[in-house]
Amino acid sequence: MGRPLTERVADAAAPAVLALTGDLERPARLTVPDLLAWPQHRVRVSFECATSGVQHHRFEGPLLHDVLCAAGPQFDPGRRKDRLRFLIAVTGADGHHALLSWAEIDPDFGRAPVLLAAGIDDTALDGSGPQLVLPQDRCGARYVSGVNAIRVDGRYGPWT
Known part of the structure; x- marks a missing residue:
């Protein structure tokens, strides 16, 4: 269990909901407080934003992989390569999209420490929803704010 974020922003509206769908045994609807149940990881990042230059932030949240x-995910755990056909589509409330491969976040392959951040700069993201954070990216284009949908899709590749 991770530590609570130091500052929680009061929001009169209901917390933002993230829908996990697709090729999953247990699709779910999660809020930022739900994400605090996983081990929390903290990262300091710098990335270039096309509209506002270099950004510096501290993010906290669980690994997307976790x-x-x-x-x-509905892949065959006995066949390591079966995971390679899975794609992850992430959508934000503003319509921004990013696409990742399962291999990119899998510890046996790319091992990228992609976060589903529950907080930014010690402020909880309860009202706006979690943020996709890719600390390894120099460009911030795949950072998605207000994530409201993640779809896992395994219909790609010759293994289907």
């Missing part, structure tokens, strides 16, 4: 594994 959250998706808890939802039970």
Whole structure:
């Protein structure tokens, strides 16, 4: 269990909901407080933003891999390569999209420490929803704010 964020922003509206769907045994609807149930990781990042230059932030939240594994991706665990056909589509409330491969976040392959951040700069993201954070990216184009949908899709590749 991670430590609570130091500052929680009061929001009269209901917390933002993230829908996990697709090829999952346990699709789910999660809020930022739900994301605090996973081990929390903290990262300091710098990335270039096309509209506002270089950004510097501290993010905290669970690894995307951990959250998706808890939802039970429908690949054959006995066949390591079966995971390679899975794609992860992330959508933000503003319509921004990013696409990742399962291999990119899998510890046996790319091992990228992609976060589903529950907080930014010690402020909880309860009202706006979590943020996709790719600390390894120099450009911030795949950072998605207000994530409201993640779809895991395994219909790609010759293994289907």
